[in-house]
Amino acid sequence: MPSASVPLCLLIKMNAIEARNLSKSYRLQGSVAPTMFGSLARMFRHEPPKLLWAMDNVSFDVRRGETIGVIGPNGAGKSSLLSLIAKTTAPTSGSISAHGRVSSLLELGAGFHSELTGRENIFLNGAILGIPKATLARRFDDIVDFAGIREFLDMPVKFYSSGMYVRLGFAIAVEMDPDILLIDEVLAVGDTAFQIKCLARIRDFQRRGKTLVFVSHALQTVEEFCGRVFLIHKGKLVCEGKPAEVIFKYLKEYMGEGGGIHAVEYGSRDVEITGVRFINASGEEAGTFAMNEPFAVEVSYHAHKRVDRPVFGFAVKTGNGFFVYGSNTQIAGFHMDRIEGQGKIRLKINPLTLMQGNFFLSLSVHSWDHSVQYHRLEDWYPFVVKNSTQEQGIFRLNSEWEKV
Amino acid sequence: MNIFSDIIAHRELLANLVMRNLKSRYKDSVLGFLWSILTPLFMAFIYLLFLRILARGVPMEEILIGVFAWQYTAQCIFNGLTCITDNGNLVKKVYFPRMILPLATTISNLVNFLLTLVVQFVLVAILLGLHGQSIGSAVIALPVVVAFHFLFCFGIVLFLSCANVYFRDLEHLVNVLVTALFFVTPAMYSFSMVEQIVAAIHLPVLAEIYMLNPMAVIITAYRALILPGVAFPMTAGAGGGVLIAAAFVFAAYFLFQKLQKNFSDMF
Numbered sequence: 028m029p030s031a032s033v034p035l036c037l038l039i040k041m042n043a044i045e046a047r048n049l050s051k052s053y054r055l056q057g058s059v060a061p062t063m064f065g066s067l068a069r070m071f072r073h074e075p076p077k078l079l080w081a082m083d084n085v086s087f088d089v090r091r092g093e094t095i096g097v098i099g100p101n102g103a104g105k106s107s108l109l110s111l112i113a114k115t116t117a118p119t120s121g122s123i124s125a126h127g128r129v130s131s132l133l134e135l136g137a138g139f140h141s142e143l144t145g146r147e148n149i150f151l152n153g154a155i156l157g158i159p160k161a162t163l164a165r166r167f168d169d170i171v172d173f174a175g176i177r178e179f180l181d182m183p184v185k186f187y188s189s190g191m192y193v194r195l196g197f198a199i200a201v202e203m204d205p206d207i208l209l210i211d212e213v214l215a216v217g218d219t220a221f222q223i224k225c226l227a228r229i230r231d232f233q234r235r236g237k238t239l240v241f242v243s244h245a246l247q248t249v250e251e252f253c254g255r256v257f258l259i260h261k262g263k264l265v266c267e268g269k270p271a272e273v274i275f276k277y278l279k280e281y282m283g284e285g286g287g288i289h290a291v292e293y294g295s296r297d298v299e300i301t302g303v304r305f306i307n308a309s310g311e312e313a314g315t316f317a318m319n320e321p322f323a324v325e326v327s328y329h330a331h332k333r334v335d336r337p338v339f340g341f342a343v344k345t346g347n348g349f350f351v352y353g354s355n356t357q358i359a360g361f362h363m364d365r366i367e368g369q370g371k372i373r374l375k376i377n378p379l380t381l382m383q384g385n386f387f388l389s390l391s392v393h394s395w396d397h398s399v400q401y402h403r404l405e406d407w408y409p410f411v412v413k414n415s416t417q418e419q420g421i422f423r424l425n426s427e428w429e430k431v
Numbered sequence: 432m433n434i435f436s437d438i439i440a441h442r443e444l445l446a447n448l449v450m451r452n453l454k455s456r457y458k459d460s461v462l463g464f465l466w467s468i469l470t471p472l473f474m475a476f477i478y479l480l481f482l483r484i485l486a487r488g489v490p491m492e493e494i495l496i497g498v499f500a501w502q503y504t505a506q507c508i509f510n511g512l513t514c515i516t517d518n519g520n521l522v523k524k525v526y527f528p529r530m531i532l533p534l535a536t537t538i539s540n541l542v543n544f545l546l547t548l549v550v551q552f553v554l555v556a557i558l559l560g561l562h563g564q565s566i567g568s569a570v571i572a573l574p575v576v577v578a579f580h581f582l583f584c585f586g587i588v589l590f591l592s593c594a595n596v597y598f599r600d601l602e603h604l605v606n607v608l609v610t611a612l613f614f615v616t617p618a619m620y621s622f623s624m625v626e627q628i629v630a631a632i633h634l635p636v637l638a639e640i641y642m643l644n645p646m647a648v649i650i651t652a653y654r655a656l657i658l659p660g661v662a663f664p665m666t667a668g669a670g671g672g673v674l675i676a677a678a679f680v681f682a683a684y685f686l687f688q689k690l691q692k693n694f695s696d697m698f
Contacts, residue, residue: 053696061697062600110695114526117692129526138521142455154447155525157440 043207043238044089044112048121051082051107051262081107083262084121094239096253096270098246098277104262105242109209112240127206127238130156132197141185145176145195148184152199166202173224174198194221201228207238219419226252244346246274247383247413250315275314278409294402298334298366298392302327305410315411318423322379326372326390333367336395341374344406345421346385357395380423383414434688437528444527448535452510453542467543468550471495471502478619492558493621493654493661499551500650501618503544504584508609510536511588512595512602519698529691533588541581555657567659576652579676583645586680589687596690596697616646621654622664639668645676 055077069076081104089095097105110116111123113131138155139148149170153163163170171177174195179187187195210229229252232239243249249256249270256273258265260281266273307313308320316322326339340355356363363372388410391403438445457464475491475498482489514536515522515529522529552566559565595601617625622641629637641647648669655663663669 061597063598063604064600066598110523115522115524116695131524138525140451140455143451147454151447151451154441154444155521155527157444157527160443 041090042088043091043093043127044087044123044125044240046085046087046111046121046123049082049085049111049118049123050080050120051104051111051116052078052080052119055079080262082111082118085262085264086121087257087264087267089238089240091238092236093255094233094241094253096249096256096273097240097242097259098244098249098256098274099259099265100281103259105259106211107262108259109211109240109242112207113209125207128157128203129207129209130200130203130205131209132200132211139184139192139196142183144183145171145180145187148195149199152196153202156200156203158199158202162202170195170198170202173201175221190221197225205237207240208232209240209242211242212244244385246277246315246385246411250274250411250413271313271315274411278314278411291405292403292407294391294393294400296402297332297399298328298330298337298401300326300390300392300402300404301329301369303388303390303408305408314409315413316379318382318412318414318416319378319380321375321377323376324374324388326374327369328366328371328392329369330366333365334394334401335365337363337366337401338393338395338397339363339372339374340391340393342389343381344387344389346387349421351381351386351422353389355391379412380425381412382418382421382423383412384421386410386412434528434530438530438534441527441531445531445535445538448531449539449542452535452539456539456543464543464546468547471498471547474498474502474619482620489619489621489624490558490658490660492555492658494619495551495554495558496653496657497616497618497621497650499544499547500580500653501613501616501646502547503540503580504587504646505609505613506540506543507537507584507588508591508605510540511584512591512605514588515592515596515694516599516698523695523698529694530589530687533585533592533687536592537581537585537588540584541577545577552657559658564659566657569656573653573656576649576656579652579673580649582680583649583676586676586683590679590683593687593690593694596694612644612646615641615644617650618646621661622647622651623661626664638664639666639671642666642668643671643675645672645679648672648676 083104085108097108099105107116109131111118112125113129114125138152140151143151149167150160150163154160171180174191174197176187176191176195179191184192184195208229226248229239233252239252241249241253253270255267256270257267258273258277258281265281266276304312304325305314305316306323306325307316308322324341328339330337338355338357340353342353343351345351386409387406388408389403389405390407392401393399393403394401456467472495475494478494478498479489479491482494511533514532518532522532556566591601591605625641626638629635629641642651642664651661651669652663654661
């Protein structure tokens, strides 16, 4: 039957990426480069090499056209996973196969030669990425304009700013037209205008049915772009599923562990903050919240002795440590007489005027005269805000226009 | 995928890397390409003077051929040693057949060698003309020797570049070994000088052992093809030298293929 070969062929190629019992270990050899003397010394000391399992028995399939987000704490193995898919590193055991042309945006500007000009580097870097010379020549002007480096074209790239470097790298990399595109946190660089251009390119890839694997700490971007999210922790695929659920699990169980910005805890512990629940507009516990909708934080505490007129405070910082807002019950005029034993209070923010991004909540409880800090959890609780409007920025200003 | 078709698929990258190597070599100096000719010329003059002092007459044209050919091997050794480690960032982040890097190093040095060969031919023709001689017709076989020299250099670069990934202090050892290799290679002297010495001490087998060094075979072959007065010793030793070179290239190739998949973990 001649027609049978077609569906079979399609069936085989349904998956863009397949990993089976994939493991990868690295030898930890300290900060020094490997040397002959070092190897001899280790041989005589009979030192077994220390191994780090960056990927530990992981199996998964990625279907053609899917966009996968990969999240996890620093050092979880996210970048190792991308390197394994890109074939820049080989698995220690197990297998991984990618069907189709793979290209990764983790190599932005990696192939640049600092002595050569921008023009020369476009062709050199293009060749490294396997883009035919004819394609580069045809698309040359688009690349230059996208990167916005026209006036610096004949200058050696060693004089480029880091932003120009990355923009040029991105502009060349997206010309590859791969079947599978790997993106590793590159969108964190560049100004807002460039980021918007990059995200538009990524949407374009999605529309054309390309497969994307996306590593990012910008959780709202992950939620916005990805159909499925992998949570990786200590080299293991801890869970996978819908973005909102996986991100919530990540925020709740893993993010605090690696710490927020500083994530410090101190105080006399006469009153302890024992639990926090973030509540969304529909009254459910969640990790991701919509801008301009009600947001509440339920704080459980345990007062080990009687405390008169305690003051509860909170502060919000962005993921990169910018202090956004802080207040407490005293400033707000919410007076608490005395507490003893267990109890709960609720902080209500309505509407939530944070725009988008990863945020950290700090909580504290101290005495009315600020003389005793009972318990302070600095940058302890992460949460994500997403913005479905066209408005830009990190904080919403209540603004309107009128004719004068 | 087969490594050869993989390299052919990346031929534009290979061409670009060769151009990059040549450009960055010639770009920063005013004399540019001239240095590639002047360095071996200066060396040839120094050796000539030194040998005159030792009262051993070696014709200038033999020294020229020897020093230029040696220069190609030496440059391959020093550039080849770091051709993977210098591109660590690239190796770590981009997939491409790793063999492209040693191949590009060997080819860009070959291009440089072929360019200097032109100058060398003019000089040798002038020197021969002074004693009423000219370059022999055997010179048409020169591409065979150049090809063999190229493959041997490629083997050296393959071996050294991947060894240097694992042992970054290899450079110090290589410096010593290159000096040793230089002295057992007839670059600044002639093979006939070696024959005279072994004849004087009645140990002709030493001449055979001497020819086991592939560089001795290569340089003597260049001279035999270009100069009318030099004959290539068709001995078992020279055959052994050819076999050793071939075995070394194969061993280096398989070693490189075995180790290359872990290169990115070493940076």
